[in-house]
Amino acid sequence: xxxxxxRGAVGLLGPNGAGKSTLLRILLGFLAPDKGEGKVLGHDIxxxxxxxxxxxxxxxxxxxxxxxxxxxxxxxxxxxxxxxxRQEAMKRAHEVLxxxxxxxxxxxxxxxxxxxxxxxxxLAQALVHDPKILFLDEPTSTLDPHGRTxxxxxxxxxxxxxxxxxxxxSHILADIESICSSVVILNKGKVAxxxxxxxxxxxxxxxxxxxxxxxxxxxxxxxEAMGCRVEETEDRIIKVYMPxxxxxMDIFRAASRTGVQLRYFVKSRTSLxxxxxxxxxxx
Amino acid sequence: xAATVRAKGYAHWDGRPVDRRFPWWPxxxxxxxxxFRKKRFKLAFAMSxxxxxxxxxxxxxxxxxxxxxxxxxGSDRLLNITPDYFKIYLTNDSLHxxxxxxxxxxxxxxxxxxxxxNSLQLYFARPLRKKDYLLGKMSVVAFFVLIVTxxxxxxxxxxxxxxxxxxxxxxxxxxxxLSILGYAALLxxxxxxxxxxxxxxxxxxxxxxILVFMTFFFSSILHGILYGIFRLPALALVSIxxxxxxxxxxxxxxxxxHAFPAVWSFLVLAAAxxxxxxxxxxxxxxxxxxx
Numbered sequence: 001x002x003x004x005x006x007r008g009a010v011g012l013l014g015p016n017g018a019g020k021s022t023l024l025r026i027l028l029g030f031l032a033p034d035k036g037e038g039k040v041l042g043h044d045i046x047x048x049x050x051x052x053x054x055x056x057x058x059x060x061x062x063x064x065x066x067x068x069x070x071x072x073x074x075x076x077x078x079x080x081x082x083x084x085x086r087q088e089a090m091k092r093a094h095e096v097l098x099x100x101x102x103x104x105x106x107x108x109x110x111x112x113x114x115x116x117x118x119x120x121x122x123l124a125q126a127l128v129h130d131p132k133i134l135f136l137d138e139p140t141s142t143l144d145p146h147g148r149t150x151x152x153x154x155x156x157x158x159x160x161x162x163x164x165x166x167x168x169x170s171h172i173l174a175d176i177e178s179i180c181s182s183v184v185i186l187n188k189g190k191v192a193x194x195x196x197x198x199x200x201x202x203x204x205x206x207x208x209x210x211x212x213x214x215x216x217x218x219x220x221x222x223x224e225a226m227g228c229r230v231e232e233t234e235d236r237i238i239k240v241y242m243p244x245x246x247x248x249m250d251i252f253r254a255a256s257r258t259g260v261q262l263r264y265f266v267k268s269r270t271s272l273x274x275x276x277x278x279x280x281x282x283x
Numbered sequence: 284x285a286a287t288v289r290a291k292g293y294a295h296w297d298g299r300p301v302d303r304r305f306p307w308w309p310x311x312x313x314x315x316x317x318x319f320r321k322k323r324f325k326l327a328f329a330m331s332x333x334x335x336x337x338x339x340x341x342x343x344x345x346x347x348x349x350x351x352x353x354x355x356x357g358s359d360r361l362l363n364i365t366p367d368y369f370k371i372y373l374t375n376d377s378l379h380x381x382x383x384x385x386x387x388x389x390x391x392x393x394x395x396x397x398x399x400x401n402s403l404q405l406y407f408a409r410p411l412r413k414k415d416y417l418l419g420k421m422s423v424v425a426f427f428v429l430i431v432t433x434x435x436x437x438x439x440x441x442x443x444x445x446x447x448x449x450x451x452x453x454x455x456x457x458x459x460x461l462s463i464l465g466y467a468a469l470l471x472x473x474x475x476x477x478x479x480x481x482x483x484x485x486x487x488x489x490x491x492x493i494l495v496f497m498t499f500f501f502s503s504i505l506h507g508i509l510y511g512i513f514r515l516p517a518l519a520l521v522s523i524x525x526x527x528x529x530x531x532x533x534x535x536x537x538x539x540x541h542a543f544p545a546v547w548s549f550l551v552l553a554a555a556x557x558x559x560x561x562x563x564x565x566x567x568x569x570x571x572x573x574x
Contacts, residue, residue: 051410053409053410054300054410056408058405060401060404063401064400064402064404065400065402066402067392067396067399068320068321069317073313077309077313078405080309081309081406081410082410083300083302083410084296084300084301085298085301092296095294096293099292125405129296130295157293158293162293162295163295
């Protein structure tokens with residue numbers, strides 16, 4: 001894959017096994033590619049791993065902590081390992097723990113933390129050394145709706161007002177849609193779609209939603225023969241993803257040819273879910 | 284929480300990261316601190332100095348023998364302080380047991396807990412190399428081994444000179460401090476590999492604690508059984524304590540406890556460390572290659 005990620009919050013989407021976490025790990029130097037090259041902030045991912053890791057904050061997907069520590073010790077410890085002087089790491093740990101909402105419980109042992117608190121703690125340790133880029137791997141996967149909203153608010157705040165670039169890998173499309181300005185969709189280790197959300201929505205295809213009366217089978221086949229992707233929702237609305245070069249009148253002509261009546265027809269705004277489905281080829 | 288976020292805000296850090304000469308030092312310091320948070324460890328650590336106090340009392344009595352004649356009639360030979368006295372302190376079974384006890388509590392979780400709680404990825408997301416991580420963890424073991432071997436050994440030597448009121452003993456055996464330090468260093472290297480190997484084999488630190496004891500003492504039991512059957516002195520090579528005693532006697536220039544060259548024991552211990560190093564290297568991965 002060839003990929004260039006710009007500023008702001010970038011979403012990394014893809015089905016399981018698409019290579020999202022692998023890409024993050026390669027960028028961090030956890031995995032060494034046997035060919036190809038890459039740079040993070042101008043640093044080579046093969047040679048300058050220490051420089052990259054100093055500039056990057058990484059929030060892994062899985063639960064991870066050090067047993068027997070409280071949050072302040074944990075956060076300052078990883079700040080120190082990132083190259084911060086001990087005293088400053090401690091001071092900074094207090095600040096970021098307040099920032100992520102763990103200020104009141106920062107002296108509690110991590111073994112007693114809930115899943116949501118551990119998620120925020122992971123964000124705190126990723127932020128403690130004030131990185132230039134944050135790699136967030138499934139940052140909201142174990143959170144309840146309320147916790148998810150709060151963490152998303154933090155990520156939005158970081159990416160929009162704090163001059164920190166954020167690369168978020170997630171399978172929750174709504175999260176990416178709500179905070180990312182651009183997106184990269186991976187499928188089977190390759191880039192299926194990439195760009196600003198608005199551009200991707202506009203250029204790739206048009207989405208029409210319709211309801212028909214009559215036998216929809218031949219109608220769907222006719223549309224698919226024209227290069228459209230057709231899906232039917234549970235409430236019997238047919239979604240037609242028409243290639244950018246297509247003409248919407250072709251839908252009416254297909255209906256006429258196959259003898260179905262169009263009872264409802266509307267041009268819809270493509271959601272990220274539609275974009276994802278279109279790019280990856282899954283429902 | 285939103286209010287908290289807004290109230291405190293996010294501020295950039297205006298400091299500069301430092302290039303540490305020893306990037307593993309925070310890992311060592313934290314490992315030592317975490318060990319002292321365990322009550323059982325504190326008890327074991329305190330107990331590990333008991334042999335030193337007993338040997339210190341022996342030193343005092345040896346210099347004041349005439350005051351204790353009533354208690355130690357005919358014990359001149361026992362309390363005649365020679366380098367053997369220091370060898371006995373460092374190679375006796377009770378000290379080995381206490382070292383294993385201290386390390387079982389302080390070292391079992393060094394890697395096992397990181398594996399259990401997935402924290403290796405947090406370490407390696409920092410500008411740390413695998414050797415920094417391993418050095419940091421090994422230094423925790425080194426700290427505790429040295430503090431219960433080299434430190435009391437040298438302090439005992441110092442007290443011997445103080446009680447004697449002269450440097451004659453030191454002038455008679457000027458190599459003794461080096462023997463103490465050399466044997467302590469050997470114990471340190473061996474136990475650092477031993478503990479890290481076992482700690483990297485399981486995610487459960489309790490299993491590791493049991494393994495630490497079992498392996499150490501089972502090797503001795505195995506030696507006893509094999510020796511009972513075959514009556515071959517070289518079978519002591521399967522016993523960790525026997526090899527440590529053999530190398531200790533060699534370093535202090537004393538009579539070897541087993542009838543085979545000390546170099547064999549050195550080689551066995553070196554091989555054990557080499558194999559441990561290979562296994563640790565495979566178990567702890569900071570970078571993998573994507574094919």
